[in-house]
Amino acid sequence: MTDAEGVLAGLDEEQRVAAATLTGPLCILAGAGTGKTRAITHRIAYGVRTGTYDPHRVLAVTFTARAAAEMRSRLTGLGAPGVQARTFHAAALRQLQYFWPVAVGGPLPQILDYKVRLLAEAAKRLRITTDRASLRDFASEIEWSKVSTLTPEGYLAQAADRPEPGGADHQSFAKLYQAYEDIKADRQLMDFEDVLLFTAGMLENEERVAAQVRRQYRHFVVDEYQDVSPLQQRLLDLWLGGRDDLCVVGDAAQTIYSFTGATPDYLLKFRRRYPNAEMVKLVRDYRSTPQVVSLANQLLADRRSSSAAPWPEPLQLISQREAGPTPTLTEHADDDAEASWVAEQIVQLRDAGTPLSEIAVLYRTNGQSQTFEQALASAGVSYQLRGSERFFSRPEVREALAALRTSSVTADDGSEELGHQVRAVLSSHGWKAQAPTSAGAVRERWESLAALVALADQLASERHGMTLRDFIAELDERSASQHAPTVEGVTLASLHSAKGLEWDAVFLAGLNEGLMPISFADSQLKIDEERRLLYVGITRARTHLSLSSASARHAGGRGRRRPSRFLIPLRRTLGLEPQARRIAPGGGTLSPNAAARRRRPITCAGCGDVLTVGTQIKRRRCQDCPVRYDEQLFEQLRSWRLSYAKELQMKAFM
Numbered sequence: 307m308t309d310a311e312g313v314l315a316g317l318d319e320e321q322r323v324a325a326a327t328l329t330g331p332l333c334i335l336a337g338a339g340t341g342k343t344r345a346i347t348h349r350i351a352y353g354v355r356t357g358t359y360d361p362h363r364v365l366a367v368t369f370t371a372r373a374a375a376e377m378r379s380r381l382t383g384l385g386a387p388g389v390q391a392r393t394f395h396a397a398a399l400r401q402l403q404y405f406w407p408v409a410v411g412g413p414l415p416q417i418l419d420y421k422v423r424l425l426a427e428a429a430k431r432l433r434i435t436t437d438r439a440s441l442r443d444f445a446s447e448i449e450w451s452k453v454s455t456l457t458p459e460g461y462l463a464q465a466a467d468r469p470e471p472g473g474a475d476h477q478s479f480a481k482l483y484q485a486y487e488d489i490k491a492d493r494q495l496m497d498f499e500d501v502l503l504f505t506a507g508m509l510e511n512e513e514r515v516a517a518q519v520r521r522q523y524r525h526f527v528v529d530e531y532q533d534v535s536p537l538q539q540r541l542l543d544l545w546l547g548g549r550d551d552l553c554v555v556g557d558a559a560q561t562i563y564s565f566t567g568a569t570p571d572y573l574l575k576f577r578r579r580y581p582n583a584e585m586v587k588l589v590r591d592y593r594s595t596p597q598v599v600s601l602a603n604q605l606l607a608d609r610r611s612s613s614a615a616p617w618p619e620p621l622q623l624i625s626q627r628e629a630g631p632t633p634t635l636t637e638h639a640d641d642d643a644e645a646s647w648v649a650e651q652i653v654q655l656r657d658a659g660t661p662l663s664e665i666a667v668l669y670r671t672n673g674q675s676q677t678f679e680q681a682l683a684s685a686g687v688s689y690q691l692r693g694s695e696r697f698f699s700r701p702e703v704r705e706a707l708a709a710l711r712t713s714s715v716t717a718d719d720g721s722e723e724l725g726h727q728v729r730a731v732l733s734s735h736g737w738k739a740q741a742p743t744s745a746g747a748v749r750e751r752w753e754s755l756a757a758l759v760a761l762a763d764q765l766a767s768e769r770h771g772m773t774l775r776d777f778i779a780e781l782d783e784r785s786a787s788q789h790a791p792t793v794e795g796v797t798l799a800s801l802h803s804a805k806g807l808e809w810d811a812v813f814l815a816g817l818n819e820g821l822m823p824i825s826f827a828d829s830q831l832k833i834d835e836e837r838r839l840l841y842v843g844i845t846r847a848r849t850h851l852s853l854s855s856a857s858a859r860h861a862g863g864r865g866r867r868r869p870s871r872f873l874i875p876l877r878r879t880l881g882l883e884p885q886a887r888r889i890a891p892g893g894g895t896l897s898p899n900a901a902a903r904r905r906r907p908i909t910c911a912g913c914g915d916v917l918t919v920g921t922q923i924k925r926r927r928c929q930d931c932p933v934r935y936d937e938q939l940f941e942q943l944r945s946w947r948l949s950y951a952k953e954l955q956m957k958a959f960m
């Protein structure tokens with residue numbers, strides 16, 4: 307076996323076929339966890355190691371900057387360093403930065419990361435009255451139009467099928483879209499979609515630039531191809547310039563971005579476009595236990611009874627792993643109760659040896675993160691928020707970047723010093739070695755800066771000779787892909803930002819009607835996408851999977867929420883009946899079941915009275931508790947309770 311053949315050794319038969327097909331169009335169509343990303347990474351490495359590819363001539367496109375960084379580091383590990391693995395945005399931004407001076411001249415427009423403010427101005431100019439919600443609606447409609455490559459006039463021609471955005475008629479929206487574009491151009495700004503649009507425009511109009519880019523890149527690989535947008539496809543076609551050395555991988559059942567204009571059509575019609583394409587299917591699931599895989603299979607199988615749109619036949623996955631724990635399904639009285647239960651479970655997993663970086667809490671909307679942040683913080687568990695595009699828009703991060711940029715003009719030391727500069731520069735912006743002890747704005751600010759410091763340390767240790775300038779370039783790239791730096795801790799992420807990733811333990815929270823499916827999923831097509839989103843969530847888990855729902859938003863809150871419709875068949879098939887309702891720290895009625903399960907009497911957190919069956923409980927207290935409720939005290943009690951529980955566990959081991 308030659309060295310290069312060793313690269314194929316860690317692959318199964320089908321993956322090996324894919325990896326050894328080094329040129330020409332190739333499509334890997336397979337379910338979650340079957341090793342698609344692994345197969346293309348090994349394919350690139352095999353191409354480089356056999357001398358078929360010059361590493362600098364390969365462009366691998368991934369969905370997130372984190373996935374790109376991971377692919378680069380895997381490739382280095384496989385003996386194929388130097389390959390460009392980037393997101394569409396990062397790859398396009400690089401080309402723009404490089405060619406803008408010759409193709410257009412003048413400075414590259416600054417990236418605008420906050421459409422809503424500019425839209426508010428545009429609306430004012432046109433005397434359209436708006437509120438925040440409708441501005442956000444306009445912003446996503448503009449994003450959709452741009453990734454669908456529609457100008458304001460183009461939009462009007464297609465508008466009949468679109469709901470009226472933000473309560474405005476299509477005509478007014480098109481005017482607003484135009485005004486937004488005008489203001490942006492006046493101020494020399496570009497939004498995220500412009501990065502791709504400008505690059506595509508440059509390649510279409512500047513023959514010399516197009517020729518140079520095509521000379522540079524010969525072999526193209528695209529991961530997560532089921533979620534490519536028409537704009538990204540156009541860019542890909544321009545890069546290819548009629549050539550067909552393209553390898554795509556995807557899973558139509560994981561299409562979760564169609565609301566932003568992405569479509570699985572390019573994946574499903576790949577063979578039609580390239581009749582000589584090699585097609586490879588993978589069915590062995592290497593990621594998850596049979597229990598998790600069977601839940602995922604069940605969820606997809608069930609959609610046939612309800613789905614409006616014809617889905618391709620789902621690929622039944624076959625787990626390659628040994629049996630693991632049965633996934634759990636729990637119902638809670640309210641969000642707080644659910645979050646503190648999740649935090650308790652995480653503490654248990656951590657104490658039993660699961661690293662925090664191997665645990666994720668996934669939810670449908672970013673707004674849900676707050677409750678989990680609080681619960682984890684009061685349980686003393688560190689966490690990181692993932693995929694919140696807000697990180698690089700946060701004022702402190704922008705200020706910090708500006709400060710780093712100014713200092714990089716004079717300082718450009720090697721990697722040993724990187725963590726040192728960064729610290730020095732950021733200390734003048736509120737960073738200290740010690741974390742502030744109270745929650746709130748100061749802590750948030752510190753956390754953002756600490757994330758930058760941690761990233762500097764991490765990169766300095768990974769990449770030898772990394773300078774401050776390199777670090778800033780890396781931050782710019784991440785910023786372009788709206789990606790937050792990684793720090794050790796539990797991952798809190800929206801389901802959308804979890805694609806392609808995996809953890810030992812995954813908590814899928816808030817599985818209620820209104821959240822999953824989300825309340826605005828008002829058509830069968832949108833409900834189908836919600837189901838795929840849950841499929842993505844389930845298939846992120848390697849071993850432990852917890853599904854949970856909360857019947858109310860707040861303790862004693864009025865509207866009751868039903869558990870998600872998607873859970874019904876899962877419960878039945880896997881015998882996963884929800885565990886008896888827990889007594890919520892938030893509130894509820896003390897049921898005979900709950901009382902019977904406890905060996906010790908349940909007492910009120912306020913006055914300490916023993917609670918009897920049927921007692922109304924609110925915030926762990928009896929209904930008429932004479933001791934006044936005090937939010938801070940409640941939090942304090944909760945954290946004492948957790949540390950007390952830990953202490954007891956420790957004693958049990960001693």
Ligand code: ATP
Binds near residue numbers: 321805806
């Ligand atoms: P997704 O659809 O979620 O993106 P994927 O198909 O890209 O998943 P990978 O992330 O490549 O799957 O692989 C899933 C897990 O299985 C990874 O931990 C990977 O290392 C492992 N794996 C894949 N193929 C093999 C194999 N042949 N032998 C051992 N482990 C494998």
Ligand code: MG
Binds near residue numbers: 806
């Ligand atoms: Mg993958």
